[in-house]
Amino acid sequence: MASPIRHADCFHDFPEDIVRTILEEAASDTNEPAWACARVLRKVQGWTEPIMYRHIRVEHTSARAVLLARTVNSYPAKPATFFATSVKSLYIDVWDDSEPTAIFSILGACPNIVGLHLSTLYLGKSFLVGNHSVWKGFSKLEKLRIAPNMFSPYHFTFLSGPLENPMFAFITHLELPWNYRLRGLSWKLPSFSSLQALTHMCILSCDSGGDIISMFVQVRSWVPHIPTQLMIYTTRIRVRY
Template sequence: MRITNRLDLPVELEREIFELAASTDVATALRLAIVARRVQAWVEPIIYSRVVVVNAPEVSAQTQSSRYILRGRTTRAQSSRKAPNQPQIPRFIRTIPLRPASFFARHVKCLQIGNLSEPHLVAVLSACIGISELGWWSNALTPPVAAALCSLNSLYRLSVDLSFQLDFPQLNAAPMFSTLTHFDISLHNHHYHHQPLIPTLKRFPALTHLSVAHGYVVPPVTWCDDVFESCPRLKILLRLSDSLFFEELSGLRQRHADLRVVVMQQPVGDWTARWVHDTWPLAEDIVRERQGLAAAEKAANENANAPKES
C-alpha cells in the first residue's frame, strides 16, 4: 500500500487558505504567486489591491499587508548602462501591457502616485479606473492627466498635496468629486492661503471627512465654521499641525466649540505616512467620545432641572 503525504482539500477551502496567507504578508503573496497557475489567479488580486508607483531615486521596500510596492528603481549596474537624463520606467508601468486591459481596472483599489511624468500618469490612471482611493504627491496636473482623472467615477478617498490643482478647469465637473467622502490635503506652502479652499469644498457634496495639514499660514478664526457651512454632511474636520497641537495642549489656544474639530500632531514619516499610519480611526474615536460625554452631561442637566414629584 502506497503512502503519500499529499493532502487533498476542496478547491474552495484551498483557495481560502491561500488568500488568507497572501493577505497576511506581501512577501508571502509574491511567493505564492509562483506556486501554481490557479494560486496565481487567487493571490494576484490581493497583491495588486494596493499599488504605489513613485519615480524616486531611492525608495525602501515595504511589507505591509495587502500592499504591493511597485516603484521606479534602478540597480547600480543598470544605471551605468542608462543614457544620461533618461527617465526610468517604474515597474508597474512595465507590467500594464502584460495583463488584460480589465485586470487593473478590476483589482486595483488603492493607488498612490508620486513624481511621475505626464505619460506615466496617464498610463497608470487609465489602467486603474476602478480605484476607490487615490494618493497624489508631486505630480504635474496637465490637460491629458486631468482627462484621465475624470474617468474615475468610484473614488471615495483622495489624498493630495498642492501639486493637485483643485481649481484646474478640466476638473470642475469631475465625477470623482461627487462621490468623495474622505479628502486629505497638505497645505505645506507659505504662499497658499486656506480661504480659497472653501469654494472648492462645495463641489464635494458627499464629503464627511476632511483632513488639512497646515503649513505656515494660520487660517482665520472663522475658518472652521466656514468649512462646516460649505460641507453640510461633514462629520470630522481633522487639523494636522504641530503648532496647533501644542498650543491647544498647553492651553494657549482654546479648543474649537464644535465637537467635530480635532487637532492632532502631524504624523512623522515620508509622503506615505498618511496612508501607512492612518489617523482617521483615532480622530473618529475622539469625536465619538466627546459626543458621548456631551450627551451624558446634557441628560444629567435635564434630570437635575426636571421638576420633582411631591
C-alpha cells in the same frame, strides 16, 4: 526498486476550495505580501493576484512607478481589464518628477479605485486636473488625498459635474495639503457645500509661522460652506525647525 517521489504539492490531499481559501488568506496579509503564491501555478495566480494588487503602493522614486507601469501596460498573463477591476486603492508618494507619464499610465489603468493618495512634485500643466483625461475616469472615489497644485486654474472647484471634477461626486474622506504655492489661486468656496457625501476632512500644513496663520484665516472662510453631513474636521500641522 525505489519508491515513487511524492508530489511536491503539500496541499494535494485537500479539496480545492480549502486550498484556495488558504492561499487567498496568505495573499491578503498586508504585512507579509505572499508574492510567491502567484508563482506556484497559473490557477493559483488567478486566485491570488487580484487580492495582492487590490491595494497598490508606489513610494520614494519614479523608477518604481516605471516598473509598475510596465507591468500594467504589457503583462500578457493578465486580462486587459485586470487592473481596472482588481485595484481598489492607489498610494503614490513619489518626490521626483522624471516619469510623470508612468504615474499617469498607472492612474489610467485603475479607473475604478475607491481610494487615492497622490503626493508628487508639480508634474507639468498637461497632467493637471482639468487638463488630463485620466481625472474624468475616477467616478467611484471615496477617499482622496491630493495637493492643490494638481488642479488647473479653472478647476479649483468641488463641483462634480461632467465639466468640473467628477471625482468629487462620492468623496467621503478628503485630505488637502496646504503647503503649496498656489500662485494667487483659491478654491471656489461656495462649491464646498456640494460635497454631499463628505464626512471627514483634513487640512495638512508643513509650513510654519505666518503661513500657518494665513492658512487658519483662509480655512475660517470655509465655515459658512461646510457640508451639513461633515462629522469630523481636523487640521494637521508639521512644524519645521
